[in-house]
Amino acid sequence: MDDHADLSFQAGLRGTLQDCNWESQPKASSTLPVPLSEMKSSVLTVKRPFSTSRSSVDPKEIKKFQLLAQKWWDEEGEYSALHSMNDIRVPFIRDTLLNMSSNYHLGSPLSGVKILDVGCGGGLLSEPLGRLGASVTGIDPLEDNIRTADQHKSFDPVLSQRIQYKSSSLEEIVEESMETFDVIVACEVVEHVADLEMFIKCCSQVLKPEGSLFITTINKTQLSYVLGIVVAEKILGIVPEGTHEWEKFVPPEDLGRLLESNGFSVKTVNGMLYNPLWGSWSWTESTSINYAMHAVKSGAQGHSSPTDAPSETESEEHSATAGTAV
Amino acid sequence: MAALCGQGLLAPLGGRSLAGPRAPLRFRAAVAAAAPLYDVVVSGGGMVGSAMAAVLGHDIHFHDKKIALLEAGPRKEYNHVPDTYSNRVSSISPGSATLLSSFGAWDHVCSLRLKPFQRMQVWDACSEAMIVFEKDDLDDMGYIVENDVIMSALTKQLDAVADRVEVFYGSRAVGYTWPLPSHSCGTSPWVQIELADGRRLQTKLLIGADGHNSVVRKEAEIKNIEHQYDQSAVVATLHLSEATNNNVAWQRFLPTGPIALLPLSDTASSLVWSTSHEHASELVTMDEESFVDSINSAFWSNVNHSDFIDTAGAMFRSALSLLRPSGSAVRQLPPSVAKVDPESRVMFPLGMGHATEYVQHRVALIGDAAHRVHPLAGQGVNLGFGDVACLAHHLSAAAFNGNDLGSLKHLLKFETERQRHNVSLIAAIDVLKRLYSTKLAPLVLLRTWGLQATNALPPLKEQIMAIASK
Numbered sequence: 001m002d003d004h005a006d007l008s009f010q011a012g013l014r015g016t017l018q019d020c021n022w023e024s025q026p027k028a029s030s031t032l033p034v035p036l037s038e039m040k041s042s043v044l045t046v047k048r049p050f051s052t053s054r055s056s057v058d059p060k061e062i063k064k065f066q067l068l069a070q071k072w073w074d075e076e077g078e079y080s081a082l083h084s085m086n087d088i089r090v091p092f093i094r095d096t097l098l099n100m101s102s103n104y105h106l107g108s109p110l111s112g113v114k115i116l117d118v119g120c121g122g123g124l125l126s127e128p129l130g131r132l133g134a135s136v137t138g139i140d141p142l143e144d145n146i147r148t149a150d151q152h153k154s155f156d157p158v159l160s161q162r163i164q165y166k167s168s169s170l171e172e173i174v175e176e177s178m179e180t181f182d183v184i185v186a187c188e189v190v191e192h193v194a195d196l197e198m199f200i201k202c203c204s205q206v207l208k209p210e211g212s213l214f215i216t217t218i219n220k221t222q223l224s225y226v227l228g229i230v231v232a233e234k235i236l237g238i239v240p241e242g243t244h245e246w247e248k249f250v251p252p253e254d255l256g257r258l259l260e261s262n263g264f265s266v267k268t269v270n271g272m273l274y275n276p277l278w279g280s281w282s283w284t285e286s287t288s289i290n291y292a293m294h295a296v297k298s299g300a301q302g303h304s305s306p307t308d309a310p311s312e313t314e315s316e317e318h319s320a321t322a323g324t325a326v
Numbered sequence: 327m328a329a330l331c332g333q334g335l336l337a338p339l340g341g342r343s344l345a346g347p348r349a350p351l352r353f354r355a356a357v358a359a360a361a362p363l364y365d366v367v368v369s370g371g372g373m374v375g376s377a378m379a380a381v382l383g384h385d386i387h388f389h390d391k392k393i394a395l396l397e398a399g400p401r402k403e404y405n406h407v408p409d410t411y412s413n414r415v416s417s418i419s420p421g422s423a424t425l426l427s428s429f430g431a432w433d434h435v436c437s438l439r440l441k442p443f444q445r446m447q448v449w450d451a452c453s454e455a456m457i458v459f460e461k462d463d464l465d466d467m468g469y470i471v472e473n474d475v476i477m478s479a480l481t482k483q484l485d486a487v488a489d490r491v492e493v494f495y496g497s498r499a500v501g502y503t504w505p506l507p508s509h510s511c512g513t514s515p516w517v518q519i520e521l522a523d524g525r526r527l528q529t530k531l532l533i534g535a536d537g538h539n540s541v542v543r544k545e546a547e548i549k550n551i552e553h554q555y556d557q558s559a560v561v562a563t564l565h566l567s568e569a570t571n572n573n574v575a576w577q578r579f580l581p582t583g584p585i586a587l588l589p590l591s592d593t594a595s596s597l598v599w600s601t602s603h604e605h606a607s608e609l610v611t612m613d614e615e616s617f618v619d620s621i622n623s624a625f626w627s628n629v630n631h632s633d634f635i636d637t638a639g640a641m642f643r644s645a646l647s648l649l650r651p652s653g654s655a656v657r658q659l660p661p662s663v664a665k666v667d668p669e670s671r672v673m674f675p676l677g678m679g680h681a682t683e684y685v686q687h688r689v690a691l692i693g694d695a696a697h698r699v700h701p702l703a704g705q706g707v708n709l710g711f712g713d714v715a716c717l718a719h720h721l722s723a724a725a726f727n728g729n730d731l732g733s734l735k736h737l738l739k740f741e742t743e744r745q746r747h748n749v750s751l752i753a754a755i756d757v758l759k760r761l762y763s764t765k766l767a768p769l770v771l772l773r774t775w776g777l778q779a780t781n782a783l784p785p786l787k788e789q790i791m792a793i794a795s796k
Contacts, residue, residue: 075733090727107389109726128728133390155515157363 068240069144072122073152080279081238082124082188085216088272088281089187089292090128093214096268096294097183100212108133116181116206118170119189123149123163129185130162137181143167170202177206187216190255191248200262210299213264216272216292220249223288236276252287256295264295361526364394364492365731366721367519368533369499369542371397373416373473374693374710375535376480377425381718383487384429387725393491394527395484396519398498402474403481407439411563412472413670415588415596417575417704419468421796422711426479430486434479435471441589442466445574447658448777451581451630452765453639455774456657457781459791468704468795470575470588470596498522502532502545505688517688517732531732533690533717535710538679540695546686552679552698555759557583558606559676559701562597563667564621569593576660577702578625579762584702585624587660595661597621598701606673614666621663634767639774646782676700678756680749684741688732690717697748700759705794709748712796716743751793 071077094109105111111133117126120138122145130136130153140146146167153159166173184203193199203213218228225246232238256266272290274281365388368379379395382388418426418440426432444464449456461467484491503518516528534542543550564587566572572589583600590596599609599621609617679698684691693710717740724736761773780786 075735086729087727094726094728105389106386106726127730131725131728151512 066142066144069122069142069148072124072145072148078240079122079124081274081281082121084279085187085272085274085281086125086128088283089125089214089216090132092270092292092294093129093183093185094132096214097212110134113182114180115183115185116177118184118186118203119192120149120165121145123152123165125185125187126163126165127153127159130159134162134183136163138163138165139168139170139173140165141167141169170199170206174202174205179206179208181206181211182208183212183214185214187214190215190217190250191244193248196250196255197258197262200258200264204263204297207297209297211297213259213295213297214292215255215295216290217255218244218249218290219287220246220251221288224249224290227289232274238274238276252291252293255293259293259295263298265298266293266295268292268294361518361528363392363516364527364529365391366531366533367394367396367517367527367529368535369396369519370534370536370540370693370695371395371399371493371495372535372537372693373476373480373707374714375533376477376484377431377711378533378535378692378714378717379491379493380429380431380480380483380487381425381714382721383484383491385718385722385725387722388490391490391725394529395491395493396497396499396521397493397495399495401481401493401495402477404438404474404478407472407475410667410670411590411594411596412474413561413563413596413667413672414473415470415561415590416473416476416707417468417588418471418476419708419711419795420466421715422708423469425711425715426476429483431476431479431483434482435475438475438478440469440471440475441572441591442469443573443575443589446577447574447660448577448579449657450579450762450770450774450777451624451628452579452770453631453635453774454643454657455639455777455781457777457787459787461791467791468575470590472590494521497525499541502542504546504686529688530730531688531690531721533692534695535691535693536695538677538694538698540691542689543681543691543695546689548686548691549682550679551682552677554675554677555700556602557600557676557700558603558673560597560599560601560606560609560671560673562617562672563590563670564595564597564618564663565665565667566593566595567662567664570661572661574658574660575704576625578660580624581630581763581765584762585621586702586704587625587663588704595663597666599624600676600701603675610671610673614668617666617671618663625660626662630765632767635770635774638771639778642775642778646778649782678752678759680752684713684744685734685737687734690737690740692717696744697752699752699755702759702762703751703755703794705751705755708794708796709751712747713740713744716740747796 068078072079074080075083097113098104098109109132110129113134115126115129115134115136117123117129117136117138120126120140123138126136126138126149138146138149140149146165149165153163153165184207186199186203190196190199207213218224228239228249229244229246233241233243252269256269259266269287270292271284271287272281272292273284273286274290366379366382368375371379375395375397379393382391382393423432426435444460444467446459446467447456448459459467484493498521499519500522501520503520505515505517506513514528516530517532519527519529519532521527532542534540534546536542538552569592572592572595575586575588577584577586580601582602582605585599585601586597588596588598599606601609609620612620677698678700679694681691681696684696692713694706696713697709699706699709720736720740721731724731724733729736761769764770780790
């Protein structure tokens with residue numbers, strides 16, 4: 001997912017499961033029929049008359065990203081680093097899934113795979129995955145992003161069919177999408193999420209047993225503060241200023257622990273490094289700044305087969321157990 | 327979707343405006359929203375364009391993609407080779423042969439007709455200097471193949487992937503409309519192509535393989551550095567005086583231009599004689615006997631030798647043989663020609679050209695559209711096949727990464743790789759052409775010694791062969 005779009009998950013108040021009175025938020029009423037939202041609010045916790053959001057939509061942040069909503073597809077523009085991130089994250093996702101499956105066609109490697117792209121932004125990641133044959137559902141709380149994404153895919157009849165975009169947060173689709181997806185990709189999202197554990201629980205709910213979860217995010221280290229915020233935002237302007245808050249960065253150990261305690265098994269952790277000179281990403285051993293993680297939801301039996309400990313290497317050798325149709 | 331297109335197109339467009347002739351197309355393009363969309367369209371169905379379409383059609387990562395090939399001429403294919411040889415032949419390098427076999431076309435070529443050669447002798451008319459190329463293991467250095475044979479093989483392999491590659495014969499593109507580079511609201515991001523018969527196509531990537539007068543290149547406003555040589559080439563099919571183990575390619579540099587004899591069989595060879603326009607017209611119109619005499623005399627006569635150069639050359643050769651005893655081989659004489667095939671004499675003008683850019687957003691140039699060389703090095707079509715191999719490699723990787731095929735990112739990689747390879751070779755061929763076009767003693771001496779020295783240095787020769795066999 002692309003950082004900017006999923007600021008809906010950013011919160012002033014962390015750790016509380018807040019129901020959002022969506023009627024007060026401009027975008028929500030346009031996406032949910034009223035009866036459904038009433039149902040949801042009764043299922044989830046206490047309604048608060050004034051809320052920052054269920055998963056905390058900060059109006060300030062929304063406004064900032066509304067300005068950038070048209071800029072997604074300018075490869076040399078504000079989002080150029082995310083465009084070039086596709087060069088490593090798409091092969092990573094593709095090869096991991098190919099390795100886990102014995103039944104695929106190289107001409108359409110992700111054919112038959114249902115993917116949820118959480119915080120899809122303008123669709124930068126959804127489109128390549130769609131081209132590789134997957135059926136992609138892209139969700140993003142910012143309507144303008146969804147509008148941009150819809151328009152961009154509209155010219156390509158193949159992509160139009162394979163990708164569906166929806167203006168929504170993750171929690172909102174849980175109800176209708178229980179155990180629906182083979183794969184979830186949450187790229188550059190979790191560092192914006194208010195309640196990470198809830199986010200992971202929701203992922204687990206919409207993911208089929210033994211489905212894959214791919215997360216890319218930023219580590220919480222001194223180095224990530226210096227390079228990820230000071231240099232990237234303030235000095236080089238690779239990332240629009242104010243995008244990230246160091247406080248919300250997630251160390252891989254914490255993320256791994258949260259995943260493991262919520263029914264996931266972490267398979268791979270890889271560091272990622274951005275080279276501002278060439279504008280290109282590469283894999284690296286160190287996870288001090290950016291990193292990618294692949295985890296698999298445990299199977300219906302309750303545990304996945306014995307696997308190796310998360311390896312630092314790039315190639316995924318092991319496959320999931322009684323194969324998921326991935 | 328059509329509504330979006332229409333709305334965007336009819337709204338005033340800021341930013342880059344395309345030239346006048348294309349403006350009318352813009353408004354009609356609202357209708358073009360229904361034009362079929364291809365992933366790749368190759369414009370130009372010659373050897374290079376057809377090979378491009380065939381390679382992509384056979385690529386596993388293009389399994390679900392739609393490719394179109396536009397060719398102005400008719401379909402070319404035969405199951406049996408005609409008895410006479412065609413006068414248009416190409417010297418196919420081992421690298422090109424590898425490309426053609428990668429999608430099964432080389433087998434067809436072998437089953438039709440080709441002539442491998444193991445040796446190449448190049449020498450000067452103004453001196454005794456010469457250079458001989460051959461591989462250590464006497465492997466095939468290259469193959470002389472008729473262009474029609476190659477086309478027939480390519481057509482067969484295009485048929486084999488007809489579900490992916492649609493070939494439009496008798497179709498010429500008359501107009502192209504380019505998309506705005508950064509995706510603005512509402513306008514189609516694809517290249518619009520208008521055919522002569524009014525049909526329209528859209529494509530994510532347009533590959534221009536339409537020859538040295540490329541329309542794609544002109545419409546894309548890519549600057550082309552070009553130069554017409556003061557030479558024309560005369561081609562003909564010749565019959566030798568006696569059957570011989572015809573496995574050597576011969577080329578002699580006359581002051582008027584190089585004359586080459588390329589083996590077709592044990593009794594036949596193909597002629598490529600680059601010379602002044604006037605001389606070329608004479609050669610094409612003179613009677614057959616005189617023509618044959620001219621050829622034999624061109625190869626055998628020493629009228630251009632001067633004592634000075636001969637002595638200087640001999641001295642240099644003895645000096646070389648002191649340093650490298652085995653340095654210089656004996657000059658062999660090419661076979662003599664007895665007659666020429668009646669209708670086979672044709673001439674065409676020569677020139678050189680190089681496009682300053684090979685790629686733009688959603689456009690790539692390959693073959694003569696990107697670069698045009700003098701035939702003296704037998705490189706023309708091999709450079710084109712090299713472009714095909716390189717571009718196909720990058721497009722295949724891009725497709726496997728789910729990338730937009732028209733994206734400049736991987737197109738630029740293709741351009742850099744090919745320009746690096748092509749520019750020095752094209753420049754070298756041009757220099758050779760100019761160097762060998764003179765009788766002036768200093769330059770003759772320079773090239774005589776240069777050639778003798780090169781001939782005596784195996785590493786240098788190997789390098790040259792390596793570059794030429796790609």
